[in-house]
Amino acid sequence: MNAPVINAGAGPSGTTPVDALVRFQGVTKTYPARRGSAAVEALAGIDLAVPRGSILGVIGRSGAGKSTLIRLVNGLERPTHGSVFVDGVDVAALAEAELREVRRSIGMIFQHFNLLSSRTVYGNAALPLEIAGLRPAEIRARVEPLLDLVGLADKRDRYPAELSGGQKQRVGIARALATKPKVLLSDEATSALDPETTRSILDLLGTINRELGLTILLITHEMVVIRGIAHRVAVIDGGRIVEEGDVFDIFTRPQNATTRSFLADETGRNLPAFVAGRLRPEPVAGGQTVLRIVFRGPFATHPVLSQLSRALGIDVNILGGAVDAIAGRPFGALVVGIPSEAAVLARTLSFLAERGLDREVIGHVA
Structure with a gap:
């Protein structure tokens, strides 16, 4: 694959280089004007690094640009300006055939699970491997350990209609891991779940990060998600990263007004x-x-x-x-x-x- 490559570990001048698996450099995304509406700048001047093996959470309100940000990583959207690198490869510069190859290294889980109702738990998890052309024996060797990992080995022959929301999300996680991705993207993956189930899914993602060394980029509007799993957090507002850093530092000493408003209930900062x-x-x-x-x-x-x-x-x-x-x-x-x-x-x-x-x-x- 002839794709542009950079040193993804290169940091800004005068700083220690970061071994970033995902890096946004000067990214702007503008949606063109349509009849009756003006052009929309969804992202502006985004510079953000996701260190290899880390969990980075991006938090923002609805319309802040979170979903656009994550869709740029797997090439579902392309930046108007700037570059998005995944393991040194400029995703935005790839032709469609090259992009399909890179997407195999990018797993994704969604808010509404996106499972096929006609397929069993095993069949849903196996789908990307069938599309990739693996033989049944190879698929079985890959999928069965994943169903064990996500706690669904005893549900392999069940259909989505027979599963709880948390179980459906576990199927989505197994499916996302089937291609052995380098990075896992989570787009509001727990927002449709109750608090107890959210906790169990976050625990699972934490286990996957530790045991598989998988880099995770998660998008959320819930501080409890950031607090429960992330190592670093970036706060996005109006298409711009307004604050970014270590979770403990951001939670305990927020500098931006948007961050403080998110944290008011979480950290006892609200006045009675x-x-x-x-x-x-x-x-x-x-x-x-x-x-x-x-x-x-x-x-x-x-x-x-x-x-x-x-x-x-x-x-x-x-x-x-x-x-x-x-x-x-x-x-x-x-x-x-x-x-x-x-x-x-x-x-x-x-x-x-x-x-x-x-x-x-x-x-x-x-």
């Missing part, structure tokens, strides 16, 4: 309604100053609030928040009230800073 409705910009005599304290790093599990109360001799009122683990590391965000006195606030902020905790003055309440 009874506080938000009373919040004032200036101190109130006899009232409280409202602080948000973010617990991360070595002090994340320490009894900081009780230490603060003893050290400064003040009452600390917990108004809201959440304490949990993100990417296996402890994290908490608490909204607290302390006496509305300038000296107390200064000493409190200094105490928290000494312990490496993020702190933010939100306002004041009576």
Whole structure:
């Protein structure tokens, strides 16, 4: 196959090269104007790397450009400008015959499963291998271990109508893995599932990533998916990547307003309604100053609030928040009230800073 190739590990000038299995470089995608509607710029200036063997999640609201992004990887869409590389091959530069060959190295699972109702579990998983022309014995040797892997060996002769949503998605995963892909694309693959089933599918994808070393690019609008499985996350808004990095870092110190809005419920950053409705910009005599304290790093599990109360001799009122683990590391965000006195606030902020905790003055309440 005569396809353009680059060094997919080359990073921006002055940075450490990344061994990226999938890389977007300067990608723009514009859909042309149609009768009665203007042209639509779905993606603009996308630079994004999916490190080999990693799980990268792309999160955004409906219409942000997520689906267009993932369709560029397998050549279902082609960029208006820029390049999309898969294992060093510029997908957008391929002729259709070459693209079909590359697609065998790209697996994909979908929100609505896309199973053939007339085929059994085994038949659906075997379909891409039949299309590729493998012999029945070769297909059986490939498919049966995959059905074991996804937990459906005892359902091999069942039809989609006899399966639950989670089981259907497991068939979709087995089918996507049948061609031994280098990368697995997941397009909102858990959004039609209940929370318990979503957790089981995410656990399965995590197992596949670890045991097979498979690179996974997943598209979602659910932070619980990113939190449950991804190593890195990219936030897309209006066709642009507005923030990207390690999941723990993004969750605990989001820099962009879109990211913060996604994370408000997940990380306890939302103010309780009874506080938000009373919040004032200036101190109130006899009232409280409202602080948000973010617990991360070595002090994340320490009894900081009780230490603060003893050290400064003040009452600390917990108004809201959440304490949990993100990417296996402890994290908490608490909204607290302390006496509305300038000296107390200064000493409190200094105490928290000494312990490496993020702190933010939100306002004041009576």
